[in-house]
Amino acid sequence: MTTSTAIARLNAADPDFAHHLDHLLSWESVSDDAVNQRVLDIIQAVRERGDAAVVEFTQRFDGVEAQSMAELILPRERLELALTRISAEQRVALEKAAERVRLYHERQKQDSWTYTEADGTVLGQKVTPLDRVGLYVPGGKASYPSSVLMNAIPAKVAGVGELIMVVPTPRGEKNPLVLAAAAITGVDRVFTIGGAQAVAALAYGTESVPPVDKIVGPGNIYVATAKRHVFGKVGIDMIAGPSEILVVCDGQTDPDWIAMDLFSQAEHDEDAQSILVSPDAAFLDRVAESIARLLPTLERETIARTSLEGRGALIQVADMAQAIEVANRIAPEHLELAIEDAEPWVERIRHAGAIFIGRFTSESLGDYCAGPNHVLPTSGTARFAAGLGVHTFMKPVEVIEYDEQGLKTLAARVNAFAVSEDLPAHGESVLSRFIDDPYNKETIKEQEEQAGLR
Secondary structure, three states: OEEOOOOEEEEOOOOOHHHHHHHHHOOOOOOOHHHHHHHHHHHHHHHHHOHHHHHHHHHHHHOOOOOOHHHHEEOHHHHHHHHHHOOHHHHHHHHHHHHHHHHHHHOOOOOOEEEEOOOOOEEEEEEEEOOEEEEEOOOOOOOOHHHHHHHHHHHHHHOOOEEEEEOOOHHHOOOHHHHHHHHHHOOOEEEOOOHHHHHHHHHHOOOOOOOOOEEEOOOOHHHHHHHHHHEOOEEEOOOOOOOEEEEEEOOOOOHHHHHHHHHHHHOOOOOOEEEEEEOOHHHHHHHHHHHHHHHHHOOOHHHHHHHHHHHOEEEEOOOHHHHHHHHHHHOOOEEEEEOOOOHHHHOOOOOOOEEEEOOOOOHHHHHHOOOOOOOOOOOOHHHOOOOOOHHHHEEEEEEEEOOHHHHHHHHHHHHHHHHHOOOHHHHHHHHHHHOOOHHHHHHHHHHHHHOOOO
């Protein structure tokens, strides 16, 4: 493996490629013992002392001088006021993005259904929204109104009864765009708290913060660790790792475009991952040159450089088929197919959080206003998980209805399972319904014989 000025080079033909790729992709999302214990202590304190503990932690970690939880609650009027304090251009951008996100997610909504079998048995599924959801929105280094849109809108489309937002405000600084996004999306209540204490408050409830059924939204290692610990008491969306982009290119796209696409994720944080895969070695060289030339022009150059040098790569493959094979192996959060006639290759993609097709479909479109959700599985979890959507906020409930005749047709089979599993009351719960019925003595006996129970 050789290294350019800023980014590693790998070749799928090398015998140790798999080993190097595994090392490149490795990212440990589990916090260390110190962080883990600190989070456990915070959760326990919030469970025991409620609002008082949340206020104390907010004072300590966020530098906020609030003396009571009442000072950490933002009324609806404050959210509406934020709409008047952002520029007209920002408001239009938020509203138009919200409209596109809403239209896309309305197509995801599932309806309840039933069907009736020939004997009158009714089976089906009742789909219901969650009663109350907690939305964590990051504060601190950066604020993300787009995260409000992507989490709140599908929850509202699903029909969630109440949406509670928590957002830290370090040193009391409130981001007007985040609050404006909360107003636009119809967030019901906002608490200016963050960290593990906010997660604990949402999970277990305090005197002021109502307990929720599910917690969604990104956060730092303390938030992620807290979400792990409260899972089971409440649902969570996912444990998100660093941002990722994998670009598959045939070598015909402007190398500066590809470099900027890689930067779009590298600038998130030092652990973000940006990878380019191409069968064209000369093109990889040109992209490396573009990276070296353009990287110093970035406002977040230090962060992007650390990300690229630590976790980035330019990977040469034999052909496009192998490029797709590598993409499926990586299972990236964001997958760009910057290739000619990309659609046939899309059919061969099995694992990705989102697929961006063609040379002009920049991943950044998906981050803000394309419509699909930007909360996507990371760290290879796209192999078994999907991004956040309306389904995140709904749950299917099975529906079963039998009449007397329908029950009789299955009585012997139920009893057969009950006998084989040594759970006789299961069988009797069916058979007892026919205790005074001649059917019980004759038909059940016949069915049992046919089932090999006699």
